Amino acid sequence: MRRHLVWLRADLRSLDNTALLAACADASTAVACVYAVTPRQWQRHDVAGVRVDFELRTLHALQERLAALNIPLLMLHTPDFATLPADLAGLCQRLGIDEVHANRQYEVNEIARDEAAGLALGELGIALQLHHDQCAVTPGTLCKGDGTYYSVFTPFKRVWLQRLASAGCAPASSPRRRREAFVASDEIPATVPGFASHVSPATALHWWPAGEDAALERLAAFCSEGLAHYDSARNFPDRDGTSRLSPHLAVGSISPRQCLNAAFGHVARHGESADSAQWIAELGWRDFYKHVLTGWPRVCRHQPFRLETAPLRWRHDDADFQRWCEGRTGFPIVDAAMRQLQATGWMHNRLRMIVAMFLTKDLLIDWRWGERFFMQHLIDGDLAANNGGWQWSASTGNDAAPYFRIFNPVTQGRKFDPDGRFIREHIKELGDFSGDVHEPHGPGGSRPSLLTDYPLPMVDHSAARERTLAAFKDMKAAAEFSGS
Ligand SMILES: Cc1cc2nc3c(=O)[nH]c(=O)nc-3n(C[C@H](O)[C@H](O)[C@H](O)COP(=O)(O)OP(=O)(O)OC[C@H]3O[C@@H](n4cnc5c(N)ncnc54)[C@H](O)[C@@H]3O)c2cc1C
Structure with missing residues (x-):
């Protein structure tokens, strides 16, 4: 029986997850997921303790969902991106993995990490398959007539909307349940030393319930109550006028396709409005900045765009x-x-x-x-x-x-x-x-x-x-x- 490993990063969900679906394409393949805890790297990347806490809570929720699919979730503890490739390769060797699947990240250190991981795995004869998943439209695929990147949002948005209309953005389903789990899940730590959250646990739980169920509930509530007033309410901080989905989009407990699909569903039911157009445009800004980072990687290196x-x-x-x-x-x-x-x-x-x-x-x-x-x-x-x-x-x-x-x-x-x-x-x-x-x-x-x-x-x-x-x-x- 073949064994595939899904290396989760900013895509902590079971639904509409391109890498997970690809790993599960064959019903007879056994699949496990792994998430790497890399504290030294997080320190270098200034990852907030409150975000680490949210990711860990998201992983808890995801582990339950994956368990129902007979997909165990493992934790790989390794200091940083330099140590990660060898440790990941070692894990794959121990588990007898044939292929690793992951969704691409577009920041320069993450790209270098994936190249190094690909080499380390390749030495063992294991392929690393990278998928585009993080954006509604793959970064780098929308270019001007002369082949250069858009640096201004409005023309980018125009072609971005055209692409969504022609290619669609329907979210994919959940993978099929595996016959059996070939390894036991690891315990997910409640905290990671050095990453205490500056937000009280009660506030974090109240404001930021984690996991894809919480994300989908938030999206549904926003579409039924908030979206119709978005344009007029979105600039007023004392109103609950925006979706507050950004933490979920950042860790990937919801996908941009799920959000856009819900917004387009709203348009189909209620007609076009400035509200839905504006919210869709905000998701466009999210794609736009990933596209900028792909076209001008210097912005990852503390340099000004201009x-x-x-x-x-x-x-x-x-x-x-x-x-x-x-x-x-x-x-x-x-x-x-x-x-x-x-x-x-x-x-x-x-x-x-x-x-x-x-x-x-x-x-x-x-x-x-x-x-x-x-x-x-x-x-x-x-x-x-x-x-x-x-x-x-x-x-x-x-x-x-x-x-x-x-x-x-x-x-x-x-x-x-x-x-x-x-x-x-x-x-x-x-x-x-x-x-x-x-x-x-x-x-x-x-x-x-x-x-x-x-x-x-x-x-x-x-x-x-x-x-x-x-x-x-x-x-x-x-x-x-x-x-x-
Ligand atoms: C100085 C500065 C720093 C920011 N830092 C971040 C950050 O680290 N992470 C982050 O996700 N957003 C960042 N934003 C963008 C924006 O402020 C947040 O995405 C938004 O406040 C999140 O709230 P919401 O989910 O309710 O957004 P909504 O208004 O409901 O919008 C829906 C989604 O669209 C995306 N979005 C909205 N506005 C923007 C924008 N201007 N740029 C890119 N994506 C957008 C987000 O994913 C957001 O969740 C920053 C903006 C500024 C001006």
Whole structure:
């Protein structure tokens, strides 16, 4: 009897899993899954403890589902991507594996890891079969007429939608049950040393139930209650206006095809609307940033997409950065957002834009510091989307905000949290504050209030704006001077 191994990575589900289905194609093949715990690598990749906790809980749920299919789930403990290929090959040898199947990841270290694993397995005569699964449209397959990659979202989205219409995105089914399991499942650890979650277990369980059943329930609830109001609600952080599926999409307890299929089903039943079009477009952004990462791998290496912005003189001020991290900038919408991240491991999209813009444009601090802090604290940390969001805000990315478009954090707060409900919920110093929560100390901190110990604004927004405009202009002038 042939034995196949499925190497699970960011695809922790039994339904619509391309590698799992390929491994199970022949009903008589025995199949096991393996997941690699690589703490040293996670440390290097700044994986957040809250995300590790979510992955482990997802694996628990998946193990039960797989057990019903007679597919055991094994854990491979190995320090990092350097040690992984030999350890995986050793496991395959011990288990008498004929083929290994895995879904591709598109980040540079993951690609190098897969190449090394392929070689190590190949020496034993075991084939590593890699499948495209992570995106609705395979990265690198949508190119312009001249064969180059799209770097702007709108034209990308147009061809992306055309591809979805022509090729479809129907999710695949579950694999068939195996006759028997050829090895016992391993115990899934409850924690991994060095990756304690900064979010309390009660909050994590309440906000982030794990596993594909939880993901499908969330998707169904969003499609029946949230999707019809998505366009008008999605920018308001005190409303439950977005799907909150990002943790599931990040670990793969749901696939983009399952999400898109549900959205297209909604369109078929209720007709097209700005709401469904916008949500589908958000899933397009997810594919787009994976596509950018495939076309411009330098974004995985801490380099700006727009190389001409590399000389920009970012500030590296630890004390200012710390105030941003802790949510003590004195700008309530920024601080409430940072405290949401600390409390729940997640942040609303509008707020991610506001805090990223504040760090890079009001404080002129290097976007890579913020990118890293996000990865270390987000339950849905994803290199492509996180890097894309940060480079958009810093005006160093493709299709980024122009450098002179600088959000005013007070205006943003007034617009997207008009009653201050979100601010009051997350900033306890302002919980009972009866004055203007958007400027508790008056415009620019001009009338310090004794009614709260909330900090004064740490910068003057107008002056900070001028400083950033000057930094970008200096960079441009220096580039013109040197003729680059
Ligand atoms: C600075 C910054 C950092 C970010 N870091 C991440 C990250 O590490 N991981 C992550 O998944 N998203 C990231 N995003 C994108 C976005 O904020 C989140 O995907 C979104 O807030 C998740 O909430 P939701 O699931 O309710 O989204 P919904 O509004 O319901 O959207 C559905 C799905 O579409 C995808 N999506 C939505 N917006 C974007 C976007 N702008 N870019 C890429 N995909 C998107 C997500 O997978 C999301 O779950 C970042 C955005 C910014 C501005």
